[in-house]
Amino acid sequence: MEDISFYDQVYQVVRLIPKGRVSSYGAIASYLGTKGSARMVGYAMNAAHTASPPVPAQRVVNRNGMLTGKFHFGSPNLMQQLLENEGVKIEDDKVADFKNLFWDPAIELEL
DNA sequence: GAGGTGACTGCGA
DNA sequence: CTCGCAGCCACCT
Numbered sequence: 001m002e003d004i005s006f007y008d009q010v011y012q013v014v015r016l017i018p019k020g021r022v023s024s025y026g027a028i029a030s031y032l033g034t035k036g037s038a039r040m041v042g043y044a045m046n047a048a049h050t051a052s053p054p055v056p057a058q059r060v061v062n063r064n065g066m067l068t069g070k071f072h073f074g075s076p077n078l079m080q081q082l083l084e085n086e087g088v089k090i091e092d093d094k095v096a097d098f099k100n101l102f103w104d105p106a107i108e109l110e111l
Numbered sequence: 112g113a114g115g116t117g118a119c120t121g122c123g124a
Numbered sequence: 125c126t127c128g129c130a131g132c133c134a135c136c137t
Contacts, residue, residue, distance in 0.1 A: 006134060025119055029132095037132040038119040044134085045118050062119060069118030 010044035021103040065098025
């Protein structure tokens with residue numbers, strides 16, 4: 001866990017997100033210990049498309065549940081489509097019932 | 112080695 | 125309620 005880069009750590013956590021669930025940058029950042037620097041998580045996602053296997057970055061949204069990185073998927077509607085395909089409803093570029101679908105690694109993985 | 116960037120967050124006006 | 129500013133840390137040039 002120390003030989004891998006910060007990016008890989010983010011990728012692994014994101015890949016652990018159950019289907020139909022979503023997480024936030026801050027939650028992942030906090031879980032990795034870089035709390036307060038959610039930018040690093042988002043920055044890691046910038047290279048997520050280069051990681052293998054691919055990272056379900058569509059399940060990672062900002063604190064408000066808004067699809068901030070949708071534009072990075074190549075198509076602004078692609079991220080929304082992927083989430084809806086998993087059963088997650090999107091409204092106004094935001095996750096419906098985000099609070100209910102929120103998946104916190106610091107808690108889920110702690111149990 | 113130093114500088115710039117960024118898929119965020121929280122607080123203040 | 126909405127808008128703006130500053131802090132944060134790893135990666136790239």
